[in-house]
Amino acid sequence: MKKSEIKFAVTLDENNLPEKIDWSATEGGEESSSKAIMIALWDAKENNTLRIDLWTKDMLVDEMKQFYHQALLSMADTFERATGEVEASKEMRGFAQYFGEKMELIAKKK
Numbered sequence: 001m002k003k004s005e006i007k008f009a010v011t012l013d014e015n016n017l018p019e020k021i022d023w024s025a026t027e028g029g030e031e032s033s034s035k036a037i038m039i040a041l042w043d044a045k046e047n048n049t050l051r052i053d054l055w056t057k058d059m060l061v062d063e064m065k066q067f068y069h070q071a072l073l074s075m076a077d078t079f080e081r082a083t084g085e086v087e088a089s090k091e092m093r094g095f096a097q098y099f100g101e102k103m104e105l106i107a108k109k110k
Contacts, residue, residue, distance in 0.1 A: 008037060010054060018056045035059040036067055065103040072096035 004027040011020040024031040036055035043050050055064065073096045080089035100106035 013057070018054050019058075021054060021056060035063065038067075038071060066105055069096060069100045069103065069105050072099060 004025070006025045007023065009022045010018050011022075013019050021034045021037055022032070023034060023037070036059055037052065039052040041050040041052075059067075073093065076089045076092035076096060079092060080086060097106070097109060101108045
């Protein structure tokens with residue numbers, strides 16, 4: 001059976017705040033740094049979602065707003081591909097549009 005790994009290495013400061021987040025993936029040999037990660041894991045035993053949210057000290061608020069906006073859009077796309085729920089995905093995209101407008105990331109739809 002083939003295995004693939006994704007690894008995260010988080011460098012912490014003296015107060016245990018993330019200073020740097022490096023990641024690598026064996027599939028494709030990718031390696032890079034990031035200012036934030038948001039990971040959701042499904043715990044089938046507990047029937048619950050586990051989350052890991054980390055961001056570095058130098059991530060700007062405007063970057064975080066953009067990160068969340070793009071994550072909302074990505075979740076809508078993934079949800080539609082995984083479930084075929086077109087209408088629910090459209091509603092999620094509508095919320096992402098509203099969020100983007102409120103955060104002044106995108107122009108208001110007319």
